[in-house]
Amino acid sequence: MSPSRPALLALALACLLPSLANAATPYRSPQQILDASPASDWRTPDPANLLYLNLDGGRVTIELAPAFAPRHVANIQTLAGEHFWDGESIYRAQDNFVVQFGDADADDAAKAKPLGSAQRKLRAEFERDSKGLKISVLPDRDGWADQTGFVDGFPVGQDRQAGKAWLAHCYGMLGAGRNNEEDSSIGAELYVVTGQSPRQLDRNITVVGRVLQGMELLSALPRGPAPMGFYADAAQRTPIRSIQRASDVPASERPPLQVLRTDSKTFADTVEARRNRVDDFYKRPAGHIDLCNIPVPVR
Amino acid sequence: MSPSRPALLALALACLLPSLANAATPYRSPQQILDASPASDWRTPDPANLLYLNLDGGRVTIELAPAFAPRHVANIQTLAGEHFWDGESIYRAQDNFVVQFGDADADDAAKAKPLGSAQRKLRAEFERDSKGLKISVLPDRDGWADQTGFVDGFPVGQDRQAGKAWLAHCYGMLGAGRNNEEDSSIGAELYVVTGQSPRQLDRNITVVGRVLQGMELLSALPRGPAPMGFYADAAQRTPIRSIQRASDVPASERPPLQVLRTDSKTFADTVEARRNRVDDFYKRPAGHIDLCNIPVPVR
Known part of the structure; x- marks a missing residue:
């Protein structure tokens, strides 16, 4: 060398x-x-972009990233406002990878929870133009991206030649689960990274936000025994009391929080x-x- | 670019x-x-280099790495052979970092468990000469090391110019906890990486092995509420039934295992x-x- x-x-x-x-x-x-x-x-995050994921064990606070996934974020805000997730569950915990939550019966048309006024189809938001984006760039090289850094608290990668930037799959990042089709995520099924950063998913899935507080409520869940960490037995799933937009909670009841x-x-x-x-x-x-x-x- | x-x-x-x-x-x-x-x-690991960490919830199987930390591995084998850890505990679980186990009272001379015939002082084994080491080299660049790869199933970094190689702090790696002094680890207090690989610890701590099976018994433990993930309340700790050398267990009682x-x-x-x-x-x-x-x- x-x-x-x-x-x-x-x-x-x-x-x-x-x-x-x-x-x-x-x-x-x-x-x-x-x-x-x-x-x-x-800074104090905009309560319109904060989600409270309320579990029996406590609260997970999430910040959404409309600058990177505006369509998904809007749909998630609609779903939360209409109480889509209340009574649903965390139905997957795969060791060293992700926990996933939403409607465990989403793939079964007969049992799936109605989506209310949310969009049923969204275009993928894997990346965005980096033009106009102020990235606080890191000095070190990265194997997955031409350059990395942070935008408003979110870890990002960018490809300067292509003029594209994207949210990176670091610990605590929130993504929109999808099937094989690029445009098959709508933000109803969500996952949080709990293991070694699976950066191979970058630019392959729409990433929508980041957990600000309460990660240990997700990362310490017993791993699901079925393949890919699913809980085949519904009794093993972790119930979701509710997912609320912080802006739907009276200001006096929102815990102070700064990033x-x-x-x-x-x-x-x-x-x-x-x-x-x-x-x-x-x-x-x-x-x-x-x-x-x-x-x-x-x- | x-x-x-x-x-x-x-x-x-x-x-x-x-x-x-x-x-x-x-x-x-x-x-x-x-x-x-x-x-x-x-390959079937040498049972002399396998440890069984037996918990109420099941067994964690660990492979030691004598090629990288011969003195620490020998001491750990002595400690296991003399049942040092039996009845001790996992006393720390820090989110996105490590779980740590051994004698929670090790720093209190009045309460510390006797070390038997194990060495009380060992030289650090942060790295070794890479001469004679056959590394299966990865093709991609890495920010932490000149080159990376695997040796006998263990992730390693190497510095070709310095002629040194070391075990890398990836998920599931087992390290020997130490105080501020380089030579303050003897393998009695051990930690396992459960979060995003803390590679900044590479060449700063003696790494001694890797968890082969049972990671989910460690990674899903409730995080300790005290600073750095310690459980101040002893009742919250996870009891260790025993740590055994597989070679001390009759061959017929060793589950078959290949790497x-x-x-x-x-x-x-x-x-x-x-x-x-x-x-x-x-x-x-x-x-x-x-x-x-x-x-x-x-x-």
């Missing part, structure tokens, strides 16, 4: 950093950086602190971070 | 593959490839089938796979 390759450069930088850090600006952990962040680096702005210096600093950890524990800073290893802080 | 870059070439190959596949050799899924594998592509040889053509074919999925579901083969997205089949 020639010394001019980026990996070696990164390694060299990583090796330099400890002394530099000690000399000039002492290393701060991501948490220390967050603790010192100005209030202006945090770190991914275009802020605070966020960039936490990314750098993860790329090169210079604390008592780490002996060798990596000089690298993958898109899906970067949590977007929520408070 | 210039069209001569590897990512674009990979994409171009990916786009070509469907028609090539249909014309010459039809695409086979990883499962179809496994179903057609010759018996000689499978696909990672230096076999069958394995290489499954990797390629994951790099470029050409089936009715996938609309865009990725032309790429990350080290930690490749499960090593066990039957």
Whole structure:
């Protein structure tokens, strides 16, 4: 490997950093950086784009991404507003992959829950034009995409030559399940990534949002014993009390919640602190971070 | 981005593959490839290197990696042989990261369980010389390592210039917990990766093995409510009935188990089938796979 390759450069930088850090600006952990962040680096998500997935065990809070999947997001908002999911279930938990929820009988016309005024057919939204999109770009190379970064808290990949960007399948991302046909998702059957980021699904499925809080209510569910993690026995499924739009809940009953702005210096600093950890524990800073290893802080 | 870059070439190959596949050799899924594998592509792990972690919910089977961490593996074998872990617990489950087990009172000299004849101090085994190591190398670039691949079923990174190789922190890998000092692990406190691969830990901790079966018994545990996923309340911990060396169990009581040889053509074919999925579901083969997205089949 020639010394001019980026990996070696990164390694060299990583090796330099400890002394530099000690000399000039002492290393701060991501948490220390967050603790010192100005209030202006945090945003309050629009309640119209927040979903509350209410389970017996607690609440999962989801932020939808209309900038990437406007048609699916609108349909999901309609479905939630009409209480489509209330009384339905989480009917699949596949280890190191996804949990999936919605109407377990969706494929059985005789038993399927009516979709109300929601659209029955939507065009796929696998990617969007990257024109006009402000991506906070990561410095490291990625095997799955030409370039990666964040837009409004969502992890994205982009292909600069094709001028396309898409939401990446990182831990906690919410996607719209589909059958083999590209346009067979309408947002009624949803899944959340609970395992090693299945980036091979990027640009193959419409991704619609991200779990902000409550992931452990999904990730720790007993895995389904049937193939692909389905629960053949309905009694094993996790009941969904309701999925609500936060905007349908009185403001006084919405727990306060803020997301770190991914275009802020605070966020960039936490990314750098993860790329090169210079604390008592780490002996060798990596000089690298993958898109899906970067949590977007929520408070 | 210039069209001569590897990512674009990979994409171009990916786009070509469907028609090539249909014309010459039809695409086979990883499962179809496994179903057609010759018996000689499978190996039976040495029972001296297998551990049974027996929980109330079932058994987790682990393969140790003496080729990478001989001192730690020998100590773990001693500890298991002397029943060190029997009656201890899984005392930590941090979401999207690790579960950890051993003696929850290890840091309290008054309460700590005696270590028997095991070593109290071991040198770190973060990496080894790559000389003489036969790595089945992956074709795709990786951000964390110069090169990646597999050795005897274990995911590894290597630095060709430095002549070093190490076990990578993928899902299901087993590591030896330590304090801040490099040489503070002895294999008594162990963790298993249950979340997005924390590759920043590579070469910072001694990795000692991999879970072959029973991951769902660890990954679906309720997350610990205390910081870093610890269970402050001992009643919330998961009791460990025992950790046994398979070689201490009569051969007739050992469930048969085989691991696909990672230096076999069958394995290489499954990797390629994951790099470029050409089936009715996938609309865009990725032309790429990350080290930690490749499960090593066990039957």
